[in-house]
Amino acid sequence: MPRQPAPRRDHQPPHGRNDRSAPRRVAASWPFRPTVRYGRQVTQALRTETVGGVIMLVAAVAALAWANTPWAASYTDLREYGLSPHWMHIGHMDMQHWASSGLLAVFFFIAGLELREELTHGELRNARDAALPVIAAAAGVVVPALIFLLVSAGEPGAAKGWAVPTATDIAFALAVLAVTFSACPAPLRAFLLTLAVVDDLIAITIIAVFYTESPSWVPLLLGVVLIAVYGLLQSRNVRSPWVYVPLALLAWYCVQRSGIHATVAGVALGMLTSPHETPDERPTNAERADHVLRPFSAGFCVPVFAFLSAGVTLGGSALGAVFGDRVALGVIAGLVIGKFVGVLGGAWAAVRVGLATLGEELHWREIAGVAMLAGVGFTVSLLIGGLAYTDPSQFERVTTAVLIASVIASAAATVVFRRRVRQRARLD
Template sequence: MSARRFIGLRYRRNVAEALRTETVGGVVMLLAALAALVLVNTPLATGYEHLRLVEFGPGVLGLAHMTVEHWASDGLLALFFFIAGLELREELTHGELRNPRDAALPVFAAAAGVAVPALIYLAVTAGTSGAARGWAIPTATDIAFALAVLAVAFPGAPSALRAFLLTLAVVDDLIAITIIAVFYTERLRPGPLLLGVLCLVAYAVLQARGVRSPLVYAPLAVLAWYFVLRSGVHATVAGVALGMLTSCRETPDDRPTNAERADHLLRPLSAGVCVPVFAFLSAGVTLDAPALRAVFADRVALGVIAALVIGKFVGVLGGAWAAVRLRLATFGEELHWGDLAGVAVLAGVGFTVSLLIGGLAYGDAARFTHVTTSVLIASLVASVTAAVVFRLRARRRAGPAPDGPVV
């Protein structure tokens, strides 16, 4: 092997390894969104819009009219949700969700963190035509970006706090994908859906039998994605289902499980390509004074901001407090309410899934642009506020121990 090839392989391995960390993945996604914002607010905006609307795909499969933007949301995000499904399966098998007592705190926090923002959104937008379709926009916390903020702003965070945030975000994603399947499926085609389910069943049976070859699973996964897409159900549902069906069963010879192998192979692709491309194609909005005035004059946009910034904080922290108060969940020794308050603020970073649901809720370009801008504003406010809270918590932890209990 030549020295140049060896260096190239080592470089690719280093890049892939970096993309497996939440911090790097979150930064790449942020840079992609910033690139879109820069392009749209320069003379290159026309070229950016043309790129989003380019249509391509195999006509024989009925995909000829899929735009680049649709491929990103229906195709690339399916891989993102596959990784989310793997994380959920891992949590159910080996993580916080394995023990109901340990899982109760983030699960109750996640449930309240979905319900309260939805209620705040509906209250702010009451009486606005068509506003009710967007109630689910503030549902999910962006895993990559939230964990990146936590890692940068609070490097000494206890492992229990990171586990709480990860479990909260994974449960959020599960609720979000259920909402997408139930409330944003306008026309259901039973035939393709049945074929998609059969592909998922075959995938699950092979996983249960211990088959390990990716050459067997890749065609089944693509077929399941295609049939679910053609059924009218959003294709990301197939992604999370495939992830949850991937085996975490340990092997006698200590080889990586199917889930570990899939995560190792596909996470860099999701973090380095899929999510950044989706962010780049979704985050391009005009940020001049007239555009911002229009956003703050739109009650739907204001509802999204209030729901993410206020609703998520109240819901997550209030849900956790109520669960502990009612003795439905236990509060770990490593956790403190001040740290949990920071996570509750950080839960308002709803970037990826919020933009996805916003696109499903509003086909009108102007309304979707307002929603996108509001999600960006809310995510920025939530991340900066959470970073400040975590910095204060880090200083308090580093200082002399207080006389009373840590709050």
């Protein structure tokens, strides 16, 4: 039986802001209710991602505005400001590198949580249900890469960026979906969410395999051991954050020192965080981690990365250089055409050959809209672009291409969804 608050004494003031005898609302002040789950409460998760997408968009627009003013040099100075203490032994790290290696590790930790939740409680726990978004996501990676290689063939060093148009930005895409098709059926939201989660997993695998030079084995092995200890403690249902936070930071540091991109550590730790319920029905470790880190990721980590990456020159000569560069054109074609053909074609082929089924609430026109929306490649595309092209001018052209492709894909998806809204209104 819960403890009753002590009765108020006569000489004390009425209950108010300074009344120390007022009952402490412990249950009400607890900021999290264990009813929020990724698979079961898709709407709530999408609402959060929508806010993050809007904040990220504002940060990107602010960076573009600053980079195209007479004070553009100060933006460049901020982005290239060095911040790498010698005692850390991680080489030169400017603000942009800290954003891509440090802050995005939190973003990918959230992606790892989502993937583990989908595998445990969501669409990916059943192979038949998971086949449609998984096959669509895989095709949505292969086709853009092939189109990029076809368009950019013959350009020196172009092949290094084959993975740039393969990634979908989950926050940006969900924000566009929420604004343009707020009444879309829940299975369509779940399809896009699962598609984006699988896409993130493929992207981080590509980064680990294709964009990592010869690693330093000692720090890498130490990082693997720390990640394994983290997973073991999670399986034993240890709940103290004072144990996990130092382990996670040390694992990130070791992976970063090894030469492998530190976002790999983030997604690995996220996938090892336990989503299993406790006998006393307290929030799971995954729920607690998500509750604390998701606002930080959506409100700070991703927007700061977008702000430090999206500031490119958009003058006539700069845009002319983009449309005269086959690498940049390959990025635009891969994101706008490749993602649409890959996602829609992969989903259609999976249903056609009997590997998956199209739910009763899903329609091919809506799947086509999601396929167009998959061409919104922002966060991960910019990350891979920075890893693939170290030349600043080439990276700026690739960044501009990613921004142009994202705008085109968003506009095309908006047209499809708005028409679908009118069709549904006429049917109703």
